[in-house]
Amino acid sequence: MARKNSTTQRRFSLASKTGGSSESIFSIGSCSKLDQFGSASSLPKLETETDGDGINVVVRVRPMNTKELEAKNQNVVKFPGSGQILLEGLNTFSSENGPKSKLFSFNVVFEPKASQNDVFNYSGIKKLVSMAVEGFNTTCFCYGQTGSGKTHTLTGPPGMFVRKKMDPFSPDHGLVYRSFLHLFQQLRDRTDVHFVLKASFLEIYNEKVIDLLNPGNRTSLSVRWSKKTRSFFVENLFTVDCEQLDDLQAVLEEGMKNRSVGSHNLNDCSGRSHTILTVHITSEQQMSDSSDVFITKQGKINFVDLAGSEMSKKTKSSGKTLTEANNINKSLMVLGYCISSLSDPKKRTGHIPYRDSKLTKLLADSLAGSGVTLMIACISPASSNVCETLNTLRYAARAKKIRTKPIIVMDPRETLIVSLKREIEALQKENEHLRTALNMNNCLVGNAKKSSETYGKLTTLKPVNVEKLSQMSPIELVDLIKHYAADNEALRKENFDLFHSRDLLMRDHQIVCHENERLIKKLENQRSGSSAKLYKYLIENAPQA
Numbered sequence: 001m002a003r004k005n006s007t008t009q010r011r012f013s014l015a016s017k018t019g020g021s022s023e024s025i026f027s028i029g030s031c032s033k034l035d036q037f038g039s040a041s042s043l044p045k046l047e048t049e050t051d052g053d054g055i056n057v058v059v060r061v062r063p064m065n066t067k068e069l070e071a072k073n074q075n076v077v078k079f080p081g082s083g084q085i086l087l088e089g090l091n092t093f094s095s096e097n098g099p100k101s102k103l104f105s106f107n108v109v110f111e112p113k114a115s116q117n118d119v120f121n122y123s124g125i126k127k128l129v130s131m132a133v134e135g136f137n138t139t140c141f142c143y144g145q146t147g148s149g150k151t152h153t154l155t156g157p158p159g160m161f162v163r164k165k166m167d168p169f170s171p172d173h174g175l176v177y178r179s180f181l182h183l184f185q186q187l188r189d190r191t192d193v194h195f196v197l198k199a200s201f202l203e204i205y206n207e208k209v210i211d212l213l214n215p216g217n218r219t220s221l222s223v224r225w226s227k228k229t230r231s232f233f234v235e236n237l238f239t240v241d242c243e244q245l246d247d248l249q250a251v252l253e254e255g256m257k258n259r260s261v262g263s264h265n266l267n268d269c270s271g272r273s274h275t276i277l278t279v280h281i282t283s284e285q286q287m288s289d290s291s292d293v294f295i296t297k298q299g300k301i302n303f304v305d306l307a308g309s310e311m312s313k314k315t316k317s318s319g320k321t322l323t324e325a326n327n328i329n330k331s332l333m334v335l336g337y338c339i340s341s342l343s344d345p346k347k348r349t350g351h352i353p354y355r356d357s358k359l360t361k362l363l364a365d366s367l368a369g370s371g372v373t374l375m376i377a378c379i380s381p382a383s384s385n386v387c388e389t390l391n392t393l394r395y396a397a398r399a400k401k402i403r404t405k406p407i408i409v410m411d412p413r414e415t416l417i418v419s420l421k422r423e424i425e426a427l428q429k430e431n432e433h434l435r436t437a438l439n440m441n442n443c444l445v446g447n448a449k450k451s452s453e454t455y456g457k458l459t460t461l462k463p464v465n466v467e468k469l470s471q472m473s474p475i476e477l478v479d480l481i482k483h484y485a486a487d488n489e490a491l492r493k494e495n496f497d498l499f500h501s502r503d504l505l506m507r508d509h510q511i512v513c514h515e516n517e518r519l520i521k522k523l524e525n526q527r528s529g530s531s532a533k534l535y536k537y538l539i540e541n542a543p544q545a
């Protein structure tokens with residue numbers, strides 16, 4: 001148990017701030033980008049971009065298991081606080097002259113006593129869910145050696161989904177189920193937006209993509225490149241509509257029952273495949289109360305449970321389990337290579353071998369593209385695993401250096417139409433204001449009157465549902481854009497004329513003011529002239545004393 005920053009039992013450590021009650025003490029590393037993202041904005045944006053930032057990396061250290069305790073393993077993981085981890089006992093496998101310990105720094109470090117709820121509250125997953133609702137492509141993936149607690153962190157301990165009825169109140173629930181609850185809470189709060197949820201669940205087993213929601217058919221699905229979305233996708237994967245929380249829960253239960261599990265020396269219930277559970281969130285929001293334009297955004301959240309890296313010498317795998325292990329290690333190696341290239345500023349812009357494995361094809365977006373990613377590195381504190389733990393921490397430290405630039409990208413046609421529509425609305429408002437100002441002056445100068453009459457009826461916009469745009473033919477789309485462009489042009493002209501009218505009015509106003517001043521002066525002169533004359537008359541005609 002670590003002893004810095006506190007005299008009480010600590011459960012996790014975050015990088016830049018310290019907080020929590022006496023029961024939950026933690027320290028944070030460099031402030032996580034996920035901490036900085038505000039809650040879902042209600043304003044529709046054409047393209048939202050945050051500054052480039054590193055992937056968020058948190059580490060969870062599981063407690064020692066019975067085997068490790070029985071074998072009298074030393075605890076080689078220490079927690080200096082501030083999101084740091086000190087790994088000791090390196091001299092047991094490296095050369096005599098090599099370092100005995102190594103210090104790493106992450107966004108958050110969860111110590112063995114951290115609960116599932118702590119991980120949910122402080123890992124940044126809540127912000128990830130909010131961003132998926134906003135329209136970002138987000139991913140949470142768990143990485144670590146076999147038996148390090150990846151599945152435990154994401155979905156809970158083994159057996160949670162084999163029972164007939166899952167207990168919704170179990171404190172053992174992992175990030176996935178807790179995120180579902182959080183997601184539905186968020187959707188309930190956003191009454192201004194219409195949401196549609198869909199979910200899919202797949203596994204990559206021995207380099208084959210298997211649909212976990214279609215257990216009758218374990219044939220491998222193809223991974224293809226989409227020119228439209230410029231990303232890889234799985235062909236013919238079941239995507240289930242999820243109107244209620246129960247539907248998402250059913251997807252999770254079904255997938256967990258169907259995933260490939262096996263047993264070996266280090267884990268009785270070892271995942272033999274990488275799994276990806278995806279929730280697609282489509283939102284449709286009206287641009288403004290009076291507007292007939294709807295903006296659609298497609299966010300998603302991927303929960304990726306990577307199979308654990310394995311040393312067959314330790315797992316004592318053979319036959320089928322060994323083949324699985326070789327495939328797992330091969331795809332993790334490609335993932336490692338991609339991460340290492342992406343984290344190196346010199347190699348980042350070069351070739352990244354995403355195509356070398358199905359896993360990296362499907363994670364390409366999350367690693368380097370426009371997505372937001374949270375990596376949870378899971379480790380064991382036992383001295384017998386120090387070599388694997390060092391590898392995991394190195395992997396995680398490298399991932400932390402990857403820069404991403406999360407964006408919400410809309411269809412370019414949608415963007416053009418929405419921006420034209422926006423400009424039109426702004427021009428309409430400005431023109432309305434100018435017309436009112438001109439009429440208030442009650443000076444209906446010819447031009448202003450003409451402007452109001454001529455353009456008043458031009459801005460009748462065709463109602464358009466942006467979601468339907470993809471179903472429109474190119475001719476219809478061109479017509480629509482022409483229509484918007486014409487309206488825009490007419491409004492600009494009206495705007496120009498109104499400003500011109502306002503200038504004329506201001507000039508007239510100035511002329512009237514000058515005239516007014518001149519007349520006042522003349523009147524004053526006349527008055528002072530008359531007074532002088534009257535004074536002279538009175539003096540001259542005053543009665544003699």
Ligand SMILES: Nc1ncnc2c1ncn2[C@@H]1O[C@H](COP(=O)(O)OP(=O)(O)OP(=O)(O)O)[C@@H](O)[C@H]1O
Pocket residue numbers: 061062063065112144145146147148149150151152153156157158267269270271272306307308309378
């Ligand atoms: N933080 C934790 N607290 C309590 N038990 C844990 C924790 N993490 C893992 N365990 C337990 O350790 C065992 C192995 O964990 P788990 O199956 O999640 O590992 P894994 O990394 O997914 O392994 P694999 O790669 O082989 O699938 C499970 O019985 C799990 O419940």
